[in-house]
Amino acid sequence: xxxxxxxxxxxxxxxxxxxxHGLCADELPEAxxxxxxxxxxxxxxxxxxxxxxxxxxxxxxxxxxxxxLTHTRG
Amino acid sequence: MNASSTARMHRQPDISHANGPSGVTRLLPPAGTAxxxxxxxxxxxxxxxxxxxxxxxxxxxxLRGRGGAGFPTxxxxxxxxxxxxxxxxxxxxxxxCEGDPTAKKDRVLIGRAPHLVIDGALVxxxxxxxxxxxxxxxQGSRAGTILREALAERGAGAAxxxxxxVPNRFVASEASALVRFVSTGDARPLGRLAPVWESGVxxxxxxxxxxxxxxxxxxxxxxxxxxxxxxxxQEEPGTALVTIGGAVPRPGVVEIATGxxxxxxxxxxxxxxxGWALIGGLAGRWVDLAAVAQTRFTTAHLAxxxxxxxxxxxxxxxxxxxxxxxTARMLGYLADSSARQCGPCMFxxxxxxxDMASLASGDRMALTRLRRRxxxxxxxxxxxxxxxxxxxxxxxxxVLNGPESGHLQQxxxxxxxxxxxxxxxxxxxxxxxxxxx
Numbered sequence: 213x214x215x216x217x218x219x220x221x222x223x224x225x226x227x228x229x230x231x232x233h234g235l236c237a238d239e240l241p242e243a244x245x246x247x248x249x250x251x252x253x254x255x256x257x258x259x260x261x262x263x264x265x266x267x268x269x270x271x272x273x274x275x276x277x278x279x280x281l282t283h284t285r286g
Numbered sequence: 287m288n289a290s291s292t293a294r295m296h297r298q299p300d301i302s303h304a305n306g307p308s309g310v311t312r313l314l315p316p317a318g319t320a321x322x323x324x325x326x327x328x329x330x331x332x333x334x335x336x337x338x339x340x341x342x343x344x345x346x347x348x349l350r351g352r353g354g355a356g357f358p359t360x361x362x363x364x365x366x367x368x369x370x371x372x373x374x375x376x377x378x379x380x381x382x383c384e385g386d387p388t389a390k391k392d393r394v395l396i397g398r399a400p401h402l403v404i405d406g407a408l409v410x411x412x413x414x415x416x417x418x419x420x421x422x423x424x425q426g427s428r429a430g431t432i433l434r435e436a437l438a439e440r441g442a443g444a445a446x447x448x449x450x451x452v453p454n455r456f457v458a459s460e461a462s463a464l465v466r467f468v469s470t471g472d473a474r475p476l477g478r479l480a481p482v483w484e485s486g487v488x489x490x491x492x493x494x495x496x497x498x499x500x501x502x503x504x505x506x507x508x509x510x511x512x513x514x515x516x517x518x519x520q521e522e523p524g525t526a527l528v529t530i531g532g533a534v535p536r537p538g539v540v541e542i543a544t545g546x547x548x549x550x551x552x553x554x555x556x557x558x559x560x561g562w563a564l565i566g567g568l569a570g571r572w573v574d575l576a577a578v579a580q581t582r583f584t585t586a587h588l589a590x591x592x593x594x595x596x597x598x599x600x601x602x603x604x605x606x607x608x609x610x611x612x613t614a615r616m617l618g619y620l621a622d623s624s625a626r627q628c629g630p631c632m633f634x635x636x637x638x639x640x641d642m643a644s645l646a647s648g649d650r651m652a653l654t655r656l657r658r659r660x661x662x663x664x665x666x667x668x669x670x671x672x673x674x675x676x677x678x679x680x681x682x683x684x685v686l687n688g689p690e691s692g693h694l695q696q697x698x699x700x701x702x703x704x705x706x707x708x709x710x711x712x713x714x715x716x717x718x719x720x721x722x723x
Binding site: 227230247249251 | 659
């Protein structure tokens with residue numbers, strides 16, 4: 213949680229929807245890794261402001277819309 | 287805190303100090319109280335109460351869920367009640383499936399006191415303002431037959447209550463899977479994104495409580511929070527049902543005061559007080575009974591002894607047993623039981639099960655693979671099924687790298703061991719059928 217931000221954003225994955233396409237990890241490798249089966253590991257906590265644009269791209273890149281940006285209270 | 291209770295319960299129940307194997311018999315009455323008329327005579331009536339006073343009294347009682355998670359029941363009830371409204375009535379599901387094959391407490395409870403579970407479901411319905419109650423049972427189970435007969439005995443008094451038959455699979459009785467099955471006929475978990483207390487069956491706030499939890503609720507509604515707390519641990523009061531199985535002379539279910547030391551529980555059931563045992567179910571932990579002899583049976587005390595309360599079962603291994611072989615077999619069952627929705631569970635559990643089986647066959651590298659894989663599977667599914675398998679595997683590795691390291695060396699040197707046949711009960715896997723209507 214970045215202190216003082218009242219509109220922090222975090223990534224969450226819907227594990228049921230995810231089909232291991234892996235496009236999210238291409239968009240944002242700093243925050244998204246893939247396990248040995250190709251399913252994403254997300255770094256916990258809020259996304260730094262400078263990564264926000266690419267985080268949105270990562271969510272948009274998911275063919276099954278399993279990756280979401282959720283607003284958390286920072 | 288307890289003011290709400292003082293007005294109502296003053297009937298001194300003669301069941302409060304009856305002697306069971308560990309000193310108390312609240313939930314498991316003497317045989318002959320399963321029928322409606324006998325039940326009413328033994329326990330007396332549940333007096334009507336307002337929803338808010340029920341929530342208050344449950345909160346003061348300190349009751350925690352008995353299905354495995356140990357969540358405070360009043361918090362759950364209050365959340366459902368708050369999410370519900372006149373146009374969006376709540377629903378209550380009594381989870382009578384007992385999906386964990388090591389546990390028999392709920393089926394014993396339903397056999398001995400089916401009306402107590404129904405009473406509890408009706409009390410819960412009153413507390414959350416529900417207009418429908420479903421008793422979820424496994425298809426073809428004896429519990430289903432007993433509960434249907436019990437409902438028939440009650441006639442119009444149980445008009446809002448029905449029995450729902452759920453596929454006979456481990457993961458089908460996970461709370462969100464029950465909700466999804468009732469709504470759509472698909473008995474696979476929904477995931478953590480949509481909490482059932484907000485949006486459950488048909489989008490309505492849904493309270494899912496375990497059969498034993500509801501039976502306890504039925505007693506609290508009758509006799510009050512003070513009575514409930516008069517027995518057991520201060521932090522987790524009351525009594526609890528414990529299943530004792532495996533290599534014991536008299537397998538069965540005992541009712542204990544919470545906080546009873548494990549040694550006392552085992553001794554009172556005529557079971558061994560030394561040797562290895564699985565505590566908590568298939569998602570449980572391996573414990574040395576001698577090492578936990580003084581550990582008190584509560585969620586908190588078991589956790590501090592590297593054990594887990596889970597479904598409250600204790601499965602004792604025979605003297606010449608093998609935790610590695612048992613664990614590999616259990617992991618195979620858990621992998622087969624996956625609903626195959628989430629990748630880390632669908633691929634991770636078979637991989638972990640295969641690693642544990644390879645280790646049992648003497649593959650030293652399997653240890654490295656397990657150490658790498660367990661953290662990559664933990665908490666990555668929509669439900670807690672993979673987490674339970676990971677915890678079990680980790681517990682086995684702790685034992686095999688610690689007190690049983692000599693036994694592990696035997697596996698590595700001889701590609702196996704000469705242990706007696708596995709004793710942990712497993713269910714039947716029917717992975718082809720997730721939906722059934």
